[in-house]
Amino acid sequence: MPDYLPFDPNPHAPSYALPAGACDSQFHVFGSPAQYPVRQGAAYEMPTATWQVAQKLHQTLGISRGVIVQATTYGADHQVVLDALQALNTGATPSYRGCANALVLKERDDAYLQRLHDAGVRGARFTRGGLGISFSATEMNEALAKVKALGWYIKVQPEPTGIAEQMQTFSSFDGPILMDHMGRIDPSKGPSDATWQAVHQLLEKDNLWVMLSLSEKLSKTGQPWDDVVPLAQSLIAKAPERVVWGSDWPHPISIKQPPNEGDLLDLLRRFAPDDATLHRILVDNPARFFGFDTQKVSP
Template sequence: MSTETSDRILSWHSNPSRPRYTPPPGAIDAHCHVFGPMAQFPFSAKAKYLPQDAGSDKLFSLRDHLGFARNVIVQASCHGTDNAATLHAIAVSEGKARGVAVVNPAIGDDELHAMDAGGMRGIRFNFLKRLVDDAPKDKFLEVASRLPRGWHVVIYFEADILEELRPFMDAIPVPIVIDHMGRPDVTQGPDGADMKAFRGLLDSRPDIWFKATCPDRLEEPAGPPWDDFARAVAPMVADYSDRVIWGTDWPHPNMQNAIPDDGALVDMIPRIAPTPELQQKLLVTNPTLLYWPEEIGSES
């Protein structure tokens, strides 16, 4: 892959609108990433995409522009298992960021606990074949059994392999968070096969959470106003209001052909969480429980 700037992917909006919706005080963007900067934090030799730099300064500027208070930074696949860029962003956040790591399953306990001290609160298992070459379930389960206290596992997959993954997820000994609801076909509506299957997963154990995120991905290439996403997801948010979180997904990996306006993404929030009570849970209570539990006296 070329490292020339002109050949690197730009996937985020250069001038996002200011949202009409104002998030509640303490709102958390619970799914975002940082890319580089490459000169300081090189990308993985195995990366499937090579983005332009989108470091912590850009992320925190966007956070303030959109009206959020904190971030949960998820390790991007372009950095592989080198979490230095994510850990750096957390370190310079002045306590306003926590993170989710991607690790080699052979990682030692000392390194896991060092990541805990650095603000990581979970690890991510990616099953998207277009992004990763190998996803060894047995090794994932082993490292999941050694996580620091209070950590969880984040899983990213597409709807067509949900049933295949059920035994694996059943064996994970810590809470689980599902990225982007397992990428259902939202055009099927709230009662479609994908949403019913996902509800079945949520009903199978009480410690599975999900991210009501990425209308831009799940309705690509339709673009805003993402009406199918709103119709399909709002009932999920209402029915599982204690187990749902939200994030921008900035800087939108691999979305260079349909770059979303982050302000428009924020304006989706009241469409899927129409009451102040739901918005408080989605943006404050639930992500705080997962990532800053010490603030509410939880040991979850």
């Protein structure tokens, strides 16, 4: 298993106060391999990125809601997410949701899926092929039917070449779909790029959403990631009511030093310089999509 660089252990607050109810729409949690066995063939593991560390991170940043996305490290075994959701949701109203790895739809039974739902999982993430999880056509159809029956959303992690071709697989799914990492558009290519155009066209459908994340890896110019700003602003302009933000902490598979989350939120402020748009991205949109205020996700 390759060694990747660890997350910044000293996160700082952003330069502005986040609105109440701000949500980190994607982060991962890990734990000791003795407690949470690593899936055979896993591409990476990060045992120090526990829910306790994530909780302190969110407190530092001013974030009060979040979505724990199951890492491919654990495959269909979601115990690390179940334990984190139980620990973090101590109030009467859940402040954390979960997103399963789609492998669970293939390898676990309906009772296990219901257990995830009862714990606060509301979606399934289909990861890129390089992380070792794949579906046949039949398995994919069965998986999508289960997602629909549960009332969950679909989350799609883009391939390194961009998300456009992958989305054909989900063209018949009429439930909510969230495209990760700004569709992995190459910001250096500009609006004439085929992937740029495809993602913007997809956002014309009212069940398609996009997450502002992975800026540090999409950028070709490096920090402060100036080249990503026009891309993010174009996505916000296209579908302001269907954009969310995620830290992607602890930034798995990083071959360069991962960013400080405070810097990423300062970048978000450049994406959305007015308070109303920022509030929509951090509070209103994720509350609606992840079901913080309701029990079922709505497109």
